[in-house]
Amino acid sequence: MNGKKYIIIFALMAVMTALAGQASVLDSLRVDARLGYTVGGTLPTKLDNKIRHVNNYDLGLNFAVSIEADLPLNKHWGLHSGLRYEIAGMDVDSRVKNYDIEVVRGDESLDGIFNGNVRIKSAQRRITLPIQASYYCSPQLQLRGGVFMGWLTNRRFWGWAYDGYLREGSPVGPKIEMGREPGERGDFDFDKDMRHMQWGVDVALDWHFHTRWGLFAELTYGLNGLFKSGFTSVQTLHPMYGTLGISYRIK
Amino acid sequence: MTQIIKMLRHTFVMAACVAMMLLNTSCFGDEPKGCEADIETATLHVAYPEQFFFQATDSMKVVFSTDSVISFTVRSDADVSALAPVFTLSQGATVEPASGSMHDFSKGPVLYTVTSQDGKWQRRYSVSVVPTSFTVADTLRFNFEHYELETGTGRQCFYVWHNTLADGTLGNDWSTANDGFRISMSTAKPMEYPSTPLLEGYDGAAVCLMTKDTGPFGKMANKRLAAGNMFLGTFDIRIAMSDHLHATRFGIPFTARPERFTGYYTYEPGPTVQDFYGNPIAGRTDSASVYAVFYRNHDAAGNETVLYGDNILSSELIVAIANMGYVTPTTQWMPWDVKFEYREEVDEKLLEARGYSLAIVFSSSASGGDFIGAIGSRLCIDKVRLITTHEE
Numbered sequence: 001m002n003g004k005k006y007i008i009i010f011a012l013m014a015v016m017t018a019l020a021g022q023a024s025v026l027d028s029l030r031v032d033a034r035l036g037y038t039v040g041g042t043l044p045t046k047l048d049n050k051i052r053h054v055n056n057y058d059l060g061l062n063f064a065v066s067i068e069a070d071l072p073l074n075k076h077w078g079l080h081s082g083l084r085y086e087i088a089g090m091d092v093d094s095r096v097k098n099y100d101i102e103v104v105r106g107d108e109s110l111d112g113i114f115n116g117n118v119r120i121k122s123a124q125r126r127i128t129l130p131i132q133a134s135y136y137c138s139p140q141l142q143l144r145g146g147v148f149m150g151w152l153t154n155r156r157f158w159g160w161a162y163d164g165y166l167r168e169g170s171p172v173g174p175k176i177e178m179g180r181e182p183g184e185r186g187d188f189d190f191d192k193d194m195r196h197m198q199w200g201v202d203v204a205l206d207w208h209f210h211t212r213w214g215l216f217a218e219l220t221y222g223l224n225g226l227f228k229s230g231f232t233s234v235q236t237l238h239p240m241y242g243t244l245g246i247s248y249r250i251k
Numbered sequence: 252m253t254q255i256i257k258m259l260r261h262t263f264v265m266a267a268c269v270a271m272m273l274l275n276t277s278c279f280g281d282e283p284k285g286c287e288a289d290i291e292t293a294t295l296h297v298a299y300p301e302q303f304f305f306q307a308t309d310s311m312k313v314v315f316s317t318d319s320v321i322s323f324t325v326r327s328d329a330d331v332s333a334l335a336p337v338f339t340l341s342q343g344a345t346v347e348p349a350s351g352s353m354h355d356f357s358k359g360p361v362l363y364t365v366t367s368q369d370g371k372w373q374r375r376y377s378v379s380v381v382p383t384s385f386t387v388a389d390t391l392r393f394n395f396e397h398y399e400l401e402t403g404t405g406r407q408c409f410y411v412w413h414n415t416l417a418d419g420t421l422g423n424d425w426s427t428a429n430d431g432f433r434i435s436m437s438t439a440k441p442m443e444y445p446s447t448p449l450l451e452g453y454d455g456a457a458v459c460l461m462t463k464d465t466g467p468f469g470k471m472a473n474k475r476l477a478a479g480n481m482f483l484g485t486f487d488i489r490i491a492m493s494d495h496l497h498a499t500r501f502g503i504p505f506t507a508r509p510e511r512f513t514g515y516y517t518y519e520p521g522p523t524v525q526d527f528y529g530n531p532i533a534g535r536t537d538s539a540s541v542y543a544v545f546y547r548n549h550d551a552a553g554n555e556t557v558l559y560g561d562n563i564l565s566s567e568l569i570v571a572i573a574n575m576g577y578v579t580p581t582t583q584w585m586p587w588d589v590k591f592e593y594r595e596e597v598d599e600k601l602l603e604a605r606g607y608s609l610a611i612v613f614s615s616s617a618s619g620g621d622f623i624g625a626i627g628s629r630l631c632i633d634k635v636r637l638i639t640t641h642e643e
Contacts, residue, residue: 049280098283105467107438113286165489167316168434171286171372175316176434179493183473186492 029251030070034216036245038062038088042122042157042226042237050099055117058091064243067250070134070142078134080144088241089123089156098171101161103188110186113171116164116178124194124239125154128220130202142206148220150198157194157226161186190227198222198239206247214247285368287341290314290376293321294337303329305504305605308555317430317488320360320377324504324605327384331356336378343368356380385605387507388417393514393611393635395458397421398448400441401429409433409444412458412481424483424503431491431498432477435468445479445615449631453515453584457633460615462521462537462624475529476626478619482612484557496560496620502608504548507639508597509609512543512573513588514635518580518615521625537625540614542574543637545591547601548608558610560620570595570607584633611635 039059068082095117102111132146162185165177178185204218222239294311297303303325304310314321325331338350346365348354354361360379367373397413409429413421427446432439441447449459460479469475472492484501491498520537546568550556558566564574571591579585601607613632616624 049283052282098286103468105471108436108466108468110434110437110468167287171367172288172374173316174430174488175289176491177489177493184493187471 028072030072030249031251032068032070032082032214032247032249034064034066034068034084034245034247036064036066036216036218036243038064038086039242042090042239050096051094052097053095054092055095056091056093060089060091062086062088064088064241064245068130068247072134072136076136078136080132080134080146081130084126084128084130086126086128086150086241086243087124088126089121091119091121093117093119096164101166101186101188103161103186110166110168112166112168112173112176114161114164114166114178114186116161118159118161120159121156122158122226123154123156124152126150126152126198130220132202132204140208142208144202144204144206144218146202148200148202150200150222152194152196152198155194155196156191158187158189158191160188193227195224195226195228197224198226199224200239208247208249212249214249216243216245216247218243218245283369285341285343286372288344288365288367288372288374289316289341290321290338290346290363290365290374291341292339293323293378295323295334295380296337297334302326306549306555308549308553309605314376315485315487315489319375321379323378323380324383325380327382329380329382331380331382334380338363340365341367385506387505387639389639391637391639393425393637394455395448395452395633395635396456398456398458408441409439410441410446410448412448425481426484426486426499427479427481428477428486428491428499430486430488431495432463432465434488434491435465435472435474435477436463445477446481447479449633452631453633455633457515457631458613460613460630460632462616462619462626462628464626470529473527474622475525475527476616476619476622476624478614478616478624478628479630480612480614480619481632483610499560499620500557501544501559501563501610501612502546502548502557503610504605505545505607505609506602506605508602509543509545509571509573509591509637509639511588511590511638512611512636513586513638514541515584515586515633516541516578517582517584517629517631518578519582519627519629520580521627521629524623524625527622532623536580537615537628538617539578539628539630540612540617541578541587541630541632542572543589543591543609543611544569544573545571545607545609547606549606557608563610563612570597578630609637611637 064084064086066082066084070078070080072078097115099114101114128148128150130148132144135143161178162180165175168174168176200222202220206214206216208214220241226237226239292313300307300310332355333353334356335351335353344365344367346363360377363376365374398410401409401411412425414424416422429444429446432445445461445463447459449457458481462476462478465474465477482501483503487498518539524532524535524537526532571593573589573591575587575589615628615630618624
């Protein structure tokens, strides 16, 4: 797992070296510093009917900073890459019915079907390397799309099932009520079950309204699940971030 | 390329769904059908309830999720040949034979099958209506010789005990909190539970109660230990997590006037008493509980009640207590003999009508309900006697 950390760095170095080898190419290279506000979350592959209502969804104060380079290859097409640092989290409170849940602590586990409310919080810090194709609609407007690889430097995923009841093991198992306060509710903590490595697709739109300043919107969607394979405590979740921000042209 | 377009499309669909989630809920689809198949309550309506039941409140039973046997205790001369129990069921569930259908209970229990709304789950219940005459022996004997592994849901593996009733059959009057311990320590072996049999007790088998560490779950829930306990009454697993002091429902209806409470015990306090947060309390030695409480089982408003972990020694309904008080540590079997101290006279009519209940409570850590005690404290109990007087 640890080796993957270096894949990003090597890939970046490879791109830089290739670019540095061609002085003429470097002349047309554009470099931006970017700052964005990120709405981060994790989503199930399908929103199933077991989630009955979202009581509250807190986007949190998340941001992304990056240095990104764009290399025009011809009038319309170019290559785009960079290095991003993203801080994202979410806090979702939802009401569920017949929801499969498993709480694990050490060797002990408690699982079954839950009816009630589930609060899920997550916080992640991610270093991301995007590799994208750029399409220049006009000198001001640019579309980007491609893939990214991300490495989580910090990962938290926790929450609790509350104000409801668990049918332990199966719908006809013992009924165990869960209250609202710590100790009465069912807490879970899945930090260690999260993957370090994420990869996926992203799309973006750039609008250079000024010689140096621009606005951008970017959407990234993780294609591998948030959790390691074999993890079944919660359904498969995919990381997804939307970012709105400003860019400043350094070169 | 088409793959990438597909991925991008998927991304946008997800984004649209997030937006809808934020706005409201139309992404969620129809509510899933119910998958539970419980009888939640059972009620018997009869023409003259006062001639049929001992207490008016006996006509309705709240059924625990762990129960599959529902038994109505009625007067010995009650006619049980044509009765129509009415049930409340899990949301959308159905029962066969139907709720409210007429059956002859004089031939024994009637079996009902409940099917969940989604049709995927079933539970079977045995309902009986038992005409009963209470012949309480002058001395009730509890020897703890009848125990077995609980196998109700196939996943449970701890010991339960049966008492010998007046007619020689086995009853289920003794309960423990073993089922609650299982929530936190699902991997525990039967002999690792707080309440276990001791093969060689004072006389035959005894029961051994030990305060246990509740492991990582217990720590997470700030319920770091489980005292070994045993009591006359029922344990309600439903609220073991959310309201643990009310999960221990102390007492069973009792139709004689208890006089003395005797038995044999050994007690070895564990090495270190810990507080609620698991920190050691220096200089304190753990103490055990050995007591019996006789109380009126209907409150001032006429509602049937039991005593709980938070009022078993303080309720205004208490009529008499036989409390051993300080349980002197001993590794040798020691006898105890405690008289019931009465606070009020016993009403004979109420006694006959099952208006009193008796609770006997043993615990290896007296403050176990507050999660204070010493892990390893061990209270063993054998040959318990309850000596009563009958006033004919």
